[in-house]
Amino acid sequence: MTAAPTLPGTVTVRVPAKVNLQLKVGQRRADGYHDLATVFQAVSLHDQVSVARWDAWEVVPSGTYAAGIPTDEGNLAVRAAKLVAERCHIDESLSIRIDKDIPIAGGMAGGSADAAATLLACDQLWGLGLDRDEMASMAAELGSDVTFPLHGGTAMASGRGEQIAPVLARGTxxxxxxxxxxxxxxxxxxxxxxxxxxxxxxxxxxxxxxxxxxxxxxxxxxxxxxxxxxxxxxxxxxxxxxxxxxxxxxxxxxxxxxxxxxxxxxxxxxxxxxxxxxxxxxxxxxxxxxxxxxxxxxxxxxxxxxxxxxxx
Known part of the structure; x- marks a missing residue:
């Protein structure tokens, strides 16, 4: 993929797409969600998300599917960065550059992957030292599929899809x-x-x-x-x-x-x-x-x- 130009102090995170090997959907719950049981596998289509301090919030699209990337505050990566900033009392704006090679709106967690990458990139940029539970909590708040890209590999998920447990998988x-x-x-x-x-x-x-x-x-x-x-x-x-x-x-x-x-x-x-x-x-x-x-x-x-x- 074509890399977006970088700014000084940029942190770049690489994040994979996912495929659901099985997806079992329970009844609709009172909160509007469905109980799920699924097995995710991370696959070798990747986005790269780069974050850097900037004088205003911006999203810079790049890569194979750049044309479909939202550049406003509805972008899940922007929401992820602002959530970290709010939780950790940080008053800074970021430039978020997304090199997109995961299909958009394709059932492969492309937007969720970018949000997960942004959580990790912000943690690194701001030196927060967030532990796995803190990051997983923010991921679950952002969306059902955001937690898994932080783990990768093969994993079983339950609840809305945010409760993750690794699964042994041999071979490729x-x-x-x-x-x-x-x-x-x-x-x-x-x-x-x-x-x-x-x-x-x-x-x-x-x-x-x-x-x-x-x-x-x-x-x-x-x-x-x-x-x-x-x-x-x-x-x-x-x-x-x-x-x-x-x-x-x-x-x-x-x-x-x-x-x-x-x-x-x-x-x-x-x-x-x-x-x-x-x-x-x-x-x-x-x-x-x-x-x-x-x-x-x-x-x-x-x-x-x-x-x-x-x-x-």
Missing amino acids: FYWVFAVSDQGLSTPAVYAECDRLRERSGERVPSPEIDAELMGALRQGDAVALGRALHNDLEPAAFSLRPELKELRDAGVDFGALGGMVSGSGPTVAFLTASHEAALDLSVSLAAADVAGDLRRAKGPVHGAHVVTGSRD
Whole structure:
């Protein structure tokens, strides 16, 4: 990715995207959220977030998906920086530069990853020495998916998705991500999930991760993992965007070990047997003209970490 120009005293953090290997969605709670059980895996699509002291708050977009980065106070990275400043009684403005290689509004926690990176970068820039619990508390306040990018690897999440526990995963898994040029609203997908369940009279059990998935991860068995991939939000995403089902089915027909919508979509994730198989699948999907933006990645990878910079 193209790096944004840096300012003196800049701290830069590299942070990964995620894919949900399983996403089980419970009933809608009184607070409007749903209880979740999910297994995240961090994959090798990364954003870099750089923070530096500045005379006013600003967001400087850069990278593959720069055009979609909000530059106002609604940007989750800005909210993360201001939350740290408020909690730690710091009265400074920052320039936040985002080199974006994680798809935007794609179900891969792109905005959440940037928020997590900003928390870590601010801690380093301001020399706060925040512990894991303090950072996790702020991450959970910002959003359900913000905590996981701080951890990376493979992890199980519960609650709204903010309660994280590491999961043993052996080996490396190879992915192809078919990225849509049109986003899907996460609230709209959850609302459609609720509507479809109400219409069918479906009894919604407490969300639990399947033992088959956990076993596949422990054994590093990509074939078994492909069979265990599952997303309760997928029918809702297909209902709102029927072409996503056609894309998922095409990828499986072309040899993917498994395919599913990632998170609330619209990115469709395909697990493959190897790096070479991922290349072959990408070529097949492109030739069939069923997917435009195709990205390959592997996982698990490390979570957010400082790559340059020190406080001054």
